[in-house]
Amino acid sequence: MVNYWDGHLDRVFAALSDPTRRAVLSRLARTRPLSVTALAEPFDLKLHTVMKHLDVLADAGLIRRAKTGRTVHVEIADGSLQPAVQWLQRQERFWSASLDRLAVYAEARERKAQDKDR
Amino acid sequence: MVNYWDGHLDRVFAALSDPTRRAVLSRLARTRPLSVTALAEPFDLKLHTVMKHLDVLADAGLIRRAKTGRTVHVEIADGSLQPAVQWLQRQERFWSASLDRLAVYAEARERKAQDKDR
Numbered sequence: 001m002v003n004y005w006d007g008h009l010d011r012v013f014a015a016l017s018d019p020t021r022r023a024v025l026s027r028l029a030r031t032r033p034l035s036v037t038a039l040a041e042p043f044d045l046k047l048h049t050v051m052k053h054l055d056v057l058a059d060a061g062l063i064r065r066a067k068t069g070r071t072v073h074v075e076i077a078d079g080s081l082q083p084a085v086q087w088l089q090r091q092e093r094f095w096s097a098s099l100d101r102l103a104v105y106a107e108a109r110e111r112k113a114q115d116k117d118r
Numbered sequence: 119m120v121n122y123w124d125g126h127l128d129r130v131f132a133a134l135s136d137p138t139r140r141a142v143l144s145r146l147a148r149t150r151p152l153s154v155t156a157l158a159e160p161f162d163l164k165l166h167t168v169m170k171h172l173d174v175l176a177d178a179g180l181i182r183r184a185k186t187g188r189t190v191h192v193e194i195a196d197g198s199l200q201p202a203v204q205w206l207q208r209q210e211r212f213w214s215a216s217l218d219r220l221a222v223y224a225e226a227r228e229r230k231a232q233d234k235d236r
Contacts, residue, residue, distance in 0.1 A: 006140075009134075009135075010135050010137060011135075013131045013134040017128050017132035018128065019127075019128060022124075025209055026209060029212040076209075076213055081206045081209060084202075085203060085207065088199045088202055088206070091144060092200075095147040098149070
């Protein structure tokens with residue numbers, strides 16, 4: 001379970017580490033399903049390269065592809081960015097809590113020092 | 119500017135794509151600065167390998183290292199996960215807005231069809 005999950009996050013973050021793949025996701029987030037040709041159009045890349053990026057995004061579960069006749073349509077997979085967001089926010093929550101504990105500790109030390117000086 | 123930013127997110131997401139590096143960050147988020155030796159202890163890895171992971175995390179700006187005497191301490195860099203969280207949340211916001219627009223369009227079509235049937 002942990003391994004599956006870890007492997008899934010590996011693939012999601014690796015998929016997001018490329019600017020073209022992030023641009024593809026941004027475009028899909030703003031536009032309803034697009035054909036692969038329409039999606040590839042603004043990028044100065046060969047269709048083959050775009051297809052490879054789409055494979056990486058699909059393997060990470062971030063996009064869905066569907067074939068209608070001879071046209072492949074691509075759309076962002078609903079909620080698929082959530083595990084990444086949750087992982088990041090969990091770290092930030094722990095980090096803030098740990099900073100709070102440090103502040104409490106520093107204040108307690110400060111008070112103790114002042115009490116001594118009296 | 120865009121390129122710097124893109125390059126920065128590339129490094130952040132690539133750094134997060136490895137389970138050991140995520141485990142290191144998790145540990146640093148929960149514990150105040152740790153020495154490299156203490157940090158490496160729970161991992162079944164050579165110190166050299168841990169150091170390489172720390173280099174990747176530092177290059178992405180996710181951790182800070184400071185040398186006191188002969189000991190190197192490591193801590194998570196405050197707020198450094200924010201750009202990644204913000205990028206992900208921006209996509210989700212656009213995606214939800216785009217789903218809302220689709221729902222409005224679908225409802226409008228539905229009403230038009232019903233009006234015709236009357």
